[in-house]
Amino acid sequence: MGSDTKAISVKLNGSGLIRSHGLIGGKWTEAYDAKTFEVLNPATGEVITTVPFMAGRETNDAIASAQEAFPSWSKLTATERSKRLRKWYDLLISHKEELGQIITLEQGKPLKEGIGEVAYAANFIEFYAEEAKRVYGDIIPTTSPDRRFFVLKQPIGVVGLITPWNFPIAMITRKVAPALACGCTVVIKPSELTPLTALAAAELSIQAGIPPGVVNVVMGDAPAIGEALLASSQVKTISFTGSTAVGKKLMAGAAATVKKVSLELGGNAPCIVFDDADIEVAVKGTLAAKFRNTGQTCICANRVLVQEGIYDKFADAFSKAVKSLKMGNGFEEGVVLVETLVQDAVSKGAKILAGGNRHSLGFTFYEPTVIADVKNEMRISSEEVFGPVAPLLKFKTEEEAIHIANDTNAGLASYIFTTNVQRSWRVAEALEYGIVGVNEGLVSTEVTPHGGMKQSGLGREGSKYGMEEYLEHHPHILGKWDGALRMMVYLGFCGNVVKYISI
Ligand code: ADP
Numbered sequence: 001m002g003s004d005t006k007a008i009s010v011k012l013n014g015s016g017l018i019r020s021h022g023l024i025g026g027k028w029t030e031a032y033d034a035k036t037f038e039v040l041n042p043a044t045g046e047v048i049t050t051v052p053f054m055a056g057r058e059t060n061d062a063i064a065s066a067q068e069a070f071p072s073w074s075k076l077t078a079t080e081r082s083k084r085l086r087k088w089y090d091l092l093i094s095h096k097e098e099l100g101q102i103i104t105l106e107q108g109k110p111l112k113e114g115i116g117e118v119a120y121a122a123n124f125i126e127f128y129a130e131e132a133k134r135v136y137g138d139i140i141p142t143t144s145p146d147r148r149f150f151v152l153k154q155p156i157g158v159v160g161l162i163t164p165w166n167f168p169i170a171m172i173t174r175k176v177a178p179a180l181a182c183g184c185t186v187v188i189k190p191s192e193l194t195p196l197t198a199l200a201a202a203e204l205s206i207q208a209g210i211p212p213g214v215v216n217v218v219m220g221d222a223p224a225i226g227e228a229l230l231a232s233s234q235v236k237t238i239s240f241t242g243s244t245a246v247g248k249k250l251m252a253g254a255a256a257t258v259k260k261v262s263l264e265l266g267g268n269a270p271c272i273v274f275d276d277a278d279i280e281v282a283v284k285g286t287l288a289a290k291f292r293n294t295g296q297t298c299i300c301a302n303r304v305l306v307q308e309g310i311y312d313k314f315a316d317a318f319s320k321a322v323k324s325l326k327m328g329n330g331f332e333e334g335v336v337l338v339e340t341l342v343q344d345a346v347s348k349g350a351k352i353l354a355g356g357n358r359h360s361l362g363f364t365f366y367e368p369t370v371i372a373d374v375k376n377e378m379r380i381s382s383e384e385v386f387g388p389v390a391p392l393l394k395f396k397t398e399e400e401a402i403h404i405a406n407d408t409n410a411g412l413a414s415y416i417f418t419t420n421v422q423r424s425w426r427v428a429e430a431l432e433y434g435i436v437g438v439n440e441g442l443v444s445t446e447v448t449p450h451g452g453m454k455q456s457g458l459g460r461e462g463s464k465y466g467m468e469e470y471l472e473h474h475p476h477i478l479g480k481w482d483g484a485l486r487m488m489v490y491l492g493f494c495g496n497v498v499k500y501i502s503i
Pocket of ligand 1: 162163164165166189190191192222223224225226227241242243244246247249
């Protein structure tokens with residue numbers, strides 16, 4: 001496929017999936033003051049289209065629409081919500097080529113990865129379509145003969161979802177699917193760098209029969225939109241994926257209305273290669289952990305800790321593998337787009353084994369890079385690189401590796417490579433990280449929980465645990481369990497309970 005932004009946009013326009021308005025209450029909407037901003041192709045700098053620059057007023061209306069849609073959406077049976085989600089999944093899959101193209105256009109990742117992201121994103125919708133039917137409550141053993149206790153799980157209400165640019169659709173479906181499955185309604189604020197994928201997915205949600213107002217999308221003035229979401233007492237939780245700095249701001253802002261927050265923030269993932277690792281598995285796994293999405297994911301290996309006995313052999317094999325990575329515009333086959341900085345480490349004595357320069361392709365491209373002799377004190381060890389640079393740090397003992405790995409405020413993903421079973425359990429348990437990959441570089445799936453310890457976040461996404469972020473636990477304490485009459489009176493007052501008891 002050629003790389004001409006206009007030609008691809010024109011073709012996509014025919015698909016009806018390029019939407020250049022926000023979505024409020026089921027209506028495609030301009031900004032109220034008609035302001036717009038440009039969405040660019042990061043590989044070429046060309047303008048793809050313009051979208052509305054929305055702010056507080058539009059966000060308030062989106063919240064009101066979500067609030068209005070909440071009673072009927074949450075009262076649909078779980079089976080009915082499940083069917084609509086399943087339909088949405090089918091539509092995402094049948095349009096995965098076009099959606100992948102939109103991702104490549106506005107985000108820059110290779111088309112194959114874009115299409116792969118759509119499939120991954122759709123998996124969340126499929127998984128939660130099924131999980132919708134499994135929101136079980138609990139019966140709690142009583143502490144006295146005349147009382148009975150049980151817990152209903154109910155949708156929390158309207159939720160605000162704020163997502164980044166690195167995975168323009170997967171970061172959205174990971175939140176919106178469990179929210180909708182539980183019966184919540186949403187206001188989505190995608191990254192201003194990648195709003196088109198979110199809008200295309202929203203268009204397909206309408207086609208899937210998800211009612212107007214259940215899914216709303218606003219974008220433009222991020223702080224103003226964030227403020228409006230935080231200020232509204234109708235918004236019951238905010239789920240955010242992005243930088244630690246913005247996450248902390250949102251958490252502080254949520255205090256005013258005592259809102260729940262789910263945060264998936266920056267990582268500083270260690271990837272530990274022990275002397276007893278299978279070198280081929282370690283090189284392949286580290287490559288996947290480091291260079292996925294060109295190093296621009298919060299679970300990307302940020303520091304590669306290599307034990308001294310295997311250091312030289314690994315450094316050699318790994319740099320060879322890195323040198324063979326291809327890069328360029330995402331619409332060309334087999335390429336990886338890259339960008340980042342290395343200067344500080346080199347000025348303090350680190351050595352470049354591969355890459356190390358801005359690529360001759362220019363603009364936003366940086367060569368896939370390996371730097372050896374990195375020390376824990378260098379900035380590259382403590383800051384999230386978010387680019388295709390793999391710093392290698394040498395260590396002697398297991399204790400030392402664990403100490404270096406945990407010596408950070410972050411705690412999202414970590415990786416270990418070893419063929420020693422005892423060591424794999426020991427080290428995995430000692431790592432203060434929400435996710436541990438053992439002899440595996442790809443650790444994101446819809447069926448396992450994803451989230452961080454320490455300052456990498458709060459809450460979990462994916463799996464059955466991801467539902468909890470959008471549910472209230474609602475205990476019912478039934479007193480005077482001493483006769484049918486009292487019971488009937490109670491049941492008469494409590495429609496939910498009638499339903500529950502009659503199951
Ligand atoms: P990244 O570096 O991954 O883009 P950011 O935290 O800057 O991380 O952005 C993640 C998301 O948070 C984006 O949708 C962005 O527009 C949004 N965002 C940035 N600042 C704010 C803010 N003050 N309030 C609400 N959302 C914000």
